[in-house]
Amino acid sequence: MQIVTIQNLKKIFKDKEVLKGINLEIPENSIFGFIGKNGAGKTTTMKSILGLLKVDEGSIKIYDDIVTFGENKTNKYIGYLPDVPEFYRFMNAREYLKLCGEALGLANDIVVKRTEELLTLVGLANEVSRIKGYSRGMKQRLGIAQALLGKPKLLICDEPTSALDPKGRKEILDILSSVKNETTVLFSTHILTDVERICTHVVFLDEGVIKLQGKIDEIKKMHQSNEYIIQFLDENHAKKISKRFELDLVNPIEVKVLVQKLNEVLAYMIKENIAFSKIEFLEKTLESFYLEVIQKWSRFYHFSRKNY
Numbered sequence: 001m002q003i004v005t006i007q008n009l010k011k012i013f014k015d016k017e018v019l020k021g022i023n024l025e026i027p028e029n030s031i032f033g034f035i036g037k038n039g040a041g042k043t044t045t046m047k048s049i050l051g052l053l054k055v056d057e058g059s060i061k062i063y064d065d066i067v068t069f070g071e072n073k074t075n076k077y078i079g080y081l082p083d084v085p086e087f088y089r090f091m092n093a094r095e096y097l098k099l100c101g102e103a104l105g106l107a108n109d110i111v112v113k114r115t116e117e118l119l120t121l122v123g124l125a126n127e128v129s130r131i132k133g134y135s136r137g138m139k140q141r142l143g144i145a146q147a148l149l150g151k152p153k154l155l156i157c158d159e160p161t162s163a164l165d166p167k168g169r170k171e172i173l174d175i176l177s178s179v180k181n182e183t184t185v186l187f188s189t190h191i192l193t194d195v196e197r198i199c200t201h202v203v204f205l206d207e208g209v210i211k212l213q214g215k216i217d218e219i220k221k222m223h224q225s226n227e228y229i230i231q232f233l234d235e236n237h238a239k240k241i242s243k244r245f246e247l248d249l250v251n252p253i254e255v256k257v258l259v260q261k262l263n264e265v266l267a268y269m270i271k272e273n274i275a276f277s278k279i280e281f282l283e284k285t286l287e288s289f290y291l292e293v294i295q296k297w298s299r300f301y302h303f304s305r306k307n308y
């Protein structure tokens with residue numbers, strides 16, 4: 001079942017069309033990576049899902065309920081962590097979550113129980129200091145606890161790992177990964193390795209247009225590489241093979257070869273007594289694939305424009 005269905009969503013700020021008719025479906029219990037460079041329209045999309053922006057065209061549904069600007073009936077399903085979460089810095093984590101629980105209208109005993117569960121989940125159960133002394137990573141973890149307080153069906157996080165060091169990023173990714181059985185997760189980022197680590201689904205947004213969306217496994221399978229890397233012991237051998245077969249040198253001791261040519265190259269290497277240290281299938285990363293998709297579209301865009 002789809003938890004979010006977006007149809008033909010358009011948003012214009014002044015004279016700039018920031019979302020150009022996007023269609024997006026987020027299935028329940030997925031971890032959805034929302035990828036796009038700065039200014040692509042990720043925050044605008046997320047705020048639209050939360051009903052915080054008035055859209056110019058199109059519709060958004062949470063399950064079967066239509067999202068309406070200024071109304072919060074669909075937000076009962078959603079927990080939200082903004083890109084720069086704000087806190088009452090003089091409070092400690094428990095005081096802050098108690099306040100958030102009251103704002104949500106939860107009963108006191110439920111808030112107390114949920115606070116302990118969530119502080120354990122985000123690794124802050126033993127933290128008694130005030131929020132003003134927290135690191136960025138701790139603030140993000142507390143922000144996730146706050147967003148999960150009302151047991152939302154959908155957790156939306158706007159760039160939760162972008163400002164963090166590798167350890168802080170891993171902690172956040174582990175938390176997002178651990179809640180997937182109870183909550184669908186949508187998080188935006190421009191760090192593709194983070195998406196590759198935990199996401200089941202991905203969407204590429206570029207200049208307000210969705211270039212690709214789907215299951216990561218299927219996308220990777222569909223766009224599988226057909227190249228190998230041969231690593232030599234000697235730079236001269238790499239140079240010689242590269243020249244003879246017109247192969248790209250990846251670095252001074254490695255060449256890239258298409259699978260169709262591999263046997264021919266290997267036969268020549270055996271004949272010439274050229275040793276190698278490694279032959280490896282070139283697995284495409286999400287990052288290389290993303291760049292390929294974005295470039296292909298931009299070539300297509302320029303080509304189309306030329307033909308007008």
Ligand SMILES: Nc1ncnc2c1ncn2[C@@H]1O[C@H](COP(=O)(O)OP(=O)(O)OP(=O)(O)O)[C@@H](O)[C@H]1O
Pocket residue numbers: 013014018036037038039040041042043044045
């Ligand atoms: N309130 C606003 N008024 C005018 N322009 C806006 C407003 N909010 C966003 N924009 C513009 O819309 C575009 C998309 O912004 P958005 O914040 O959605 O991008 P993003 O993908 O989240 O990028 P980032 O990673 O930088 O946060 C940008 O060009 C931004 O300047």
